[in-house]
Amino acid sequence: MSKDKIKRSLRYSLIRPISNEKWQPISIPLVAILISFIAAAIVILLIGKNPLQAFYNLLQGAGILPKASYAGYKSMLTDFLSLLNAMTPLVFASLAVAVAFRAGLFNIGVSGQMLVSGFLATIIVGYSGLDAIVAKPLVLLIGIVAGGLMGGLVGWLKYKFNINEVVSTIMLNYIAQYVISFFIQMYYIDPVSRQSQYVSEAARLTLVNVEIGNLKMDIPLGFILAILTAVLIKFIMDKTVVGFELKAVGSNRKAAKYAGINVGRNTVLAMVISGGLAGLAGVTYYLGYFASIQPKVLSSIGFDSIAVSLLGNSHPIGVIFSSFLVSTIEQGSTYMSSQAGIRQEISSVIVGLILLFSACGVYMKYKVSRLKEKEANRKESEA
Amino acid sequence: MSDYIVEMKHITKRFPGIVANDNVSIGIKKGEIFALLGENGAGKSTLMSMLGGMYEPDEGEIYIRGEKVKISSPNHAAKLNIGMVHQHFKLVSDYTVTQNIILGVEPIKKLAGLFPYVDIRNANCKIEELSKNFGLEVDPTKKIADLTVSMQQRVEILKVLYREAEILIFDEPTAVLTPQEIEFLLNIIESLRDSGKTIILITHKLEEIKKVADRCAVLNKGKLVDMLDVKKTSVNHMARLMVGREVSFEAEKAPAQFKEEVLKVEHLTVQNEDGFEVVKDVSFTIRSGEIFAIAGVADNGQVEIADAIAGLTKVSSGNILLGGKDITNETIRNRTEAGISYIPEDRQSYGLVLDFDLSTNLALKQYYREPFSDKGILNKEEFEQFGTKMIDKYDIRSGQGIKTQVRSMSGGNQQKAIIAREIELQSPLMIFVQPTRGVDIGAIENIHNMIIRERDLGKAILLISLELDEIMNVADTIGVIYNGQLQKIASRESLTTNEVGEYMMGAKHE
Numbered sequence: 001m002s003k004d005k006i007k008r009s010l011r012y013s014l015i016r017p018i019s020n021e022k023w024q025p026i027s028i029p030l031v032a033i034l035i036s037f038i039a040a041a042i043v044i045l046l047i048g049k050n051p052l053q054a055f056y057n058l059l060q061g062a063g064i065l066p067k068a069s070y071a072g073y074k075s076m077l078t079d080f081l082s083l084l085n086a087m088t089p090l091v092f093a094s095l096a097v098a099v100a101f102r103a104g105l106f107n108i109g110v111s112g113q114m115l116v117s118g119f120l121a122t123i124i125v126g127y128s129g130l131d132a133i134v135a136k137p138l139v140l141l142i143g144i145v146a147g148g149l150m151g152g153l154v155g156w157l158k159y160k161f162n163i164n165e166v167v168s169t170i171m172l173n174y175i176a177q178y179v180i181s182f183f184i185q186m187y188y189i190d191p192v193s194r195q196s197q198y199v200s201e202a203a204r205l206t207l208v209n210v211e212i213g214n215l216k217m218d219i220p221l222g223f224i225l226a227i228l229t230a231v232l233i234k235f236i237m238d239k240t241v242v243g244f245e246l247k248a249v250g251s252n253r254k255a256a257k258y259a260g261i262n263v264g265r266n267t268v269l270a271m272v273i274s275g276g277l278a279g280l281a282g283v284t285y286y287l288g289y290f291a292s293i294q295p296k297v298l299s300s301i302g303f304d305s306i307a308v309s310l311l312g313n314s315h316p317i318g319v320i321f322s323s324f325l326v327s328t329i330e331q332g333s334t335y336m337s338s339q340a341g342i343r344q345e346i347s348s349v350i351v352g353l354i355l356l357f358s359a360c361g362v363y364m365k366y367k368v369s370r371l372k373e374k375e376a377n378r379k380e381s382e383a
Numbered sequence: 384m385s386d387y388i389v390e391m392k393h394i395t396k397r398f399p400g401i402v403a404n405d406n407v408s409i410g411i412k413k414g415e416i417f418a419l420l421g422e423n424g425a426g427k428s429t430l431m432s433m434l435g436g437m438y439e440p441d442e443g444e445i446y447i448r449g450e451k452v453k454i455s456s457p458n459h460a461a462k463l464n465i466g467m468v469h470q471h472f473k474l475v476s477d478y479t480v481t482q483n484i485i486l487g488v489e490p491i492k493k494l495a496g497l498f499p500y501v502d503i504r505n506a507n508c509k510i511e512e513l514s515k516n517f518g519l520e521v522d523p524t525k526k527i528a529d530l531t532v533s534m535q536q537r538v539e540i541l542k543v544l545y546r547e548a549e550i551l552i553f554d555e556p557t558a559v560l561t562p563q564e565i566e567f568l569l570n571i572i573e574s575l576r577d578s579g580k581t582i583i584l585i586t587h588k589l590e591e592i593k594k595v596a597d598r599c600a601v602l603n604k605g606k607l608v609d610m611l612d613v614k615k616t617s618v619n620h621m622a623r624l625m626v627g628r629e630v631s632f633e634a635e636k637a638p639a640q641f642k643e644e645v646l647k648v649e650h651l652t653v654q655n656e657d658g659f660e661v662v663k664d665v666s667f668t669i670r671s672g673e674i675f676a677i678a679g680v681a682d683n684g685q686v687e688i689a690d691a692i693a694g695l696t697k698v699s700s701g702n703i704l705l706g707g708k709d710i711t712n713e714t715i716r717n718r719t720e721a722g723i724s725y726i727p728e729d730r731q732s733y734g735l736v737l738d739f740d741l742s743t744n745l746a747l748k749q750y751y752r753e754p755f756s757d758k759g760i761l762n763k764e765e766f767e768q769f770g771t772k773m774i775d776k777y778d779i780r781s782g783q784g785i786k787t788q789v790r791s792m793s794g795g796n797q798q799k800a801i802i803a804r805e806i807e808l809q810s811p812l813m814i815f816v817q818p819t820r821g822v823d824i825g826a827i828e829n830i831h832n833m834i835i836r837e838r839d840l841g842k843a844i845l846l847i848s849l850e851l852d853e854i855m856n857v858a859d860t861i862g863v864i865y866n867g868q869l870q871k872i873a874s875r876e877s878l879t880t881n882e883v884g885e886y887m888m889g890a891k892h893e
Contacts, residue, residue, distance in 0.1 A: 241761060244761060252736045255732065259747045260715040
């Protein structure tokens with residue numbers, strides 16, 4: 001009996017940190033992350049390595065903690081900037097998923113939208129020889145327009161012909177992947193790298209190897225834009241009529257229609273915004289983080305972003321933090337493998353675990369409220 | 384220890400901001416029909432949910448057949464032979480009747496003593512037999528989606544009987560039924576009692592209790608007010624106990640004063656999704672200061688008329704004129720702006736966004752214009768002020784004020800919120816569809832008074848209701864619909880209830 005009691009109170013003390021409903025949007029993802037790191041630690045222990053060492057190396061590799069030594073022109077700052085550079089497209093892509101999700105739509109086509117806008121920006125601006133001052137804004141513009149049009153097409157298909165957006169975005173992913181692969185291989189291939197030719201420095205959204213002091217670093221211009229965009233999206237969703245209508249359509253289409261909201265227009269609009277954000281992810285990826293496109297490959301960012309968005313509660317600011325976390329682990333993995341002798345793939349395992357546990361958030365919420373109720377009952381009956 | 388089959392002693396249950404049950408003690412005898420009477424939000428359903436295993440009480444004890452029990456889940460309740468027939472059916476619409484009934488307790492046989500499979504054929508026979516025994520005839524092989532609402536309810540009842548329930552809880556079983564179906568159901572309930580089952584009936588309809596119940600517990604605001612012997616108590620007395628004050632069943636109203644014409648519907652025809660004409664060549668007008676009621680049996684096209692006027696359904700031919708202006712092809716938003724308020728039949732899927740908070744729902748039709756927003760930017764302060772004002776003015780009760788998620792509010796208060804929102808639009812035309820459906824007596828009186836007050840303020844009112852009493856009580860002019868056609872339009876005074884009933888059945892023609 002008393003053993004049972006101890007077990008129960010132990011269980012209750014475990015859930016107490018996440019039992020306050022007001023903080024659950026933050027506390028549950030944090031607990032999910034904590035659990036996944038514990039699980040990852042067990043995995044690392046099983047292969048006979050020290051998990052704390054591994055996590056420490058991970059942070060060092062990502063430029064959050066200092067390494068023991070640096071090569072020439074490198075420092076912790078350069079590592080950290082590469083992290084931000086890698087993180088930028090993920091923030092945009094996750095925002096794309098989040099916006100669609102709030103409007104009750106599931107945009108699986110972020111990868112395809114990224115590829116189309118990245119490709120168009122590459123051939124129109126990347127190979128053009130335009131000056132940086134014209135080229136960079138133009139790249140962004142093409143990204144937004146191309147992605148927005150492609151997303152809008154999906155929204156229109158849904159509104160006009162009631163085609164489920166999950167199906168149409170997956171199909172469009174294939175079309176984009178292979179059509180663009182055809183053009184790259186026919187016209188833009190670099191015979192050495194087997195990828196598309198590199199875009200001009202002027203068109204790139206990341207300034208590469210900039211010398212400041214005695215350091216050479218990559219400066220991701222898109223990162224600042226990504227943060228500003230997240231703030232803008234939060235403002236639109238929370239404070240404007242447009243956001244109000246999108247959320248109403250996402251929560252209850254029938255009631256939205258009854259209230260006089262044009263459901264079709266909002267479906268298209270949500271997909272235009274989502275596609276436009278995916279387009280920004282595309283240009284910051286293919287003309288920022290990279291400078292060329294690998295044919296026949298869809299970026300995994302488009303799919304990671306679904307889970308990253310989920311981990312961030314589909315909240316624009318939450319998405320920044322979840323992108324940061326996931327990028328940190330992926331960025332730090334190379335250093336971890338060289339230092340701790342743990343294979344790089346383990347970092348993918350950690351990311352996978354985080355995303356897996358974050359998807360359990362709803363279950364955790366349910367379980368917590370259930371346990372809370374039981375505990376309250378028990379206390380009363382004991383009293 | 385006692386002759387009670389169910390005893391609930393000193394039950395208290397709290398939810399955030401609300402005490403749903405406050406020290407309630409009831410005892411139910413074997414083989415009786417025991418009614419639980421109370422307004423919406425009085426705590427009837429909560430009390431029974433604790434018996435059905437959905438919740439556990441915060442305080443108090445439950446005894447079944449004299450033994451103290453803790454009912455931790457619906458499965459546990461089923462083991463104690465307690466079954467609940469829910470107000471909102473819990474059925475899989477793509478499954479057959481049998482599949483739904485055996486779900487979770489599938490009879491498993493083994494093919495060649497090895498491969499387990501569900502013995503549907505045997506189950507079909509068993510259910511057919513069961514349904515005949517209790518007079519609940521239904522084809523066990525039919526899909527739920529193909530059944531009418533009252534048939535689906537039979538399936539729900541069979542489901543608990545199949546699980547050998549001895550104590551049956553009916554949660555507002557008549558809310559979704561037509562008068563004839565109600566009659567039938569009440570007979571079923573009586574015959575269940577006669578075959579030895581114990582029945583608990585949750586309702587706020589006094590006539591039903593008077594008709595079938597043996598004893599009745601009255602709840603008001605979570606507290607047990609009284610325990611009555613139904614045969615010895617008058618309906619008026621029960622109503623008074625339930626609401627906590629005198630209630631009048633007849634709405635009081637001054638003679639109508641018709642002024643200018645507000646709505647004119649000319650030769651309206653509406654097709655449903657299958658291309659079937661559900662409204663055929665309907666014409667009528669409503670004047671300022673007039674309550675025009677459409678009476679009819681469910682699904683005779685009356686809801687489609689309302690939807691067509693509000694713009695939710697396409698008109699296939701005919702015209703709708705509001706204040707002399709043709710609005711037949713206007714958008715919903717433009718119609719609202721032109722002056723239509725609409726209280727829809729299905730308040731949870733049309734009238735409200737259940738995941739939004741109360742203040743947002745109250746502003747659902749005005750959010751896009753000043754003062755709620757300015758140049759596309761929402762003014763949250765105005766939302767809050769307006770919401771607070773409405774809660775006050777219309778006595779909308781909720782756990783956490785304007786921040787309450789509408790999903791967690793009781794049906795009656797949800798309806799109050801919708802009516803408040805629509806009245807505040809100050810539209811010359813107000814459409815009420817089933818405004819008192821699933822709402823308790825006190826609130827019904829309140830809603831009727833609001834409708835009449837709006838009429839007296841010079842609004843034109845279209846009232847669509849399945850409750851004939853309501854129509855006879857409130858209407859100035861009555862149109863009777865049958866099979867999509869208006870059979871008769873006449874002033875309230877010139878018609879008797881019986882006549883309207885005959886037109887409703889299509890038995891009488893102009």
